Amino acid sequence: MVGAEQSFEEFVRARTAALSRVAYLLTGDHHLAEDLVQQALLRVAGRWPTLVARGDPDAYVRRVMYNQRISWWRRREPPTVRHEVPQEAAPDPGDAVVAAVAVRQALARLGPRQRAVLILRYFEDLTEARTAEILGISVGTVKSQARDGLARLRALAPELSTLAEVDR
Missing domain, CATH: 1.10.10.10 (Winged helix-like DNA-binding domain superfamily/Winged helix DNA-binding domain)
Known part of the structure; x- marks a missing residue:
């Protein structure tokens, strides 16, 4: 079991940043994105040895995230704050x-x-x-x-x- 725990920890270290970016795009909110990634990783942790044996745990984690986000939406989560986009953007690094x-x-x-x-x-x-x-x-x-x-x-x-x- 120690090998599976170590493998899961390595996966979390390697993939959290990428998963967080996708979660932010799904939610539009940094805090909700963090929650989404954490919930997905919690759900996956118990099934980790099986997922590794199947060969593509990353796809499964992303699927859990997408399904969890849809579940939140169905429960009518409060909408995130949206700001107006500037109509004119000046040609600069911004x-x-x-x-x-x-x-x-x-x-x-x-x-x-x-x-x-x-x-x-x-x-x-x-x-x-x-x-x-x-x-x-x-x-x-x-x-x-x-x-x-x-x-x-x-x-x-x-x-x-x-x-x-x-x-x-």
């Missing part, structure tokens, strides 16, 4: 910060499943098949959720198209 804030706010406007699909596909750069596997949905659902999520982002956050033009 543009990257403005873009990051705009993307986070836009993602916060989506439902949890669309948000999870977009994060996995475009932030973690996973394939449609891998995204479907992690979320436990079909590839067709990944495609439709991504299409609908992107369309909703275009409608709800037109400022993102301006930010995309600045990057070109």
Whole structure:
């Protein structure tokens, strides 16, 4: 059992930062993101030897996080505070910060499943098949959720198209 504990501790040290970034994108709040990562790791800890034997514990942890976030949403968690995105961004080094804030706010406007699909596909750069596997949905659902999520982002956050033009 000591080997499994050590293996789990190594996994936590190596993957917490990446999992925290994804959790923040899912929740839009640093404190909720920390809670989400901690809850996911607690759920995984007891099953660690089995997960290691299967070969991909990282995917399982992410799936637990996505499912937990959807569960919070279904219980009608209070919405996080959202700030208005500046309409004009000056061409300076702060543009990257403005873009990051705009993307986070836009993602916060989506439902949890669309948000999870977009994060996995475009932030973690996973394939449609891998995204479907992690979320436990079909590839067709990944495609439709991504299409609908992107369309909703275009409608709800037109400022993102301006930010995309600045990057070109």
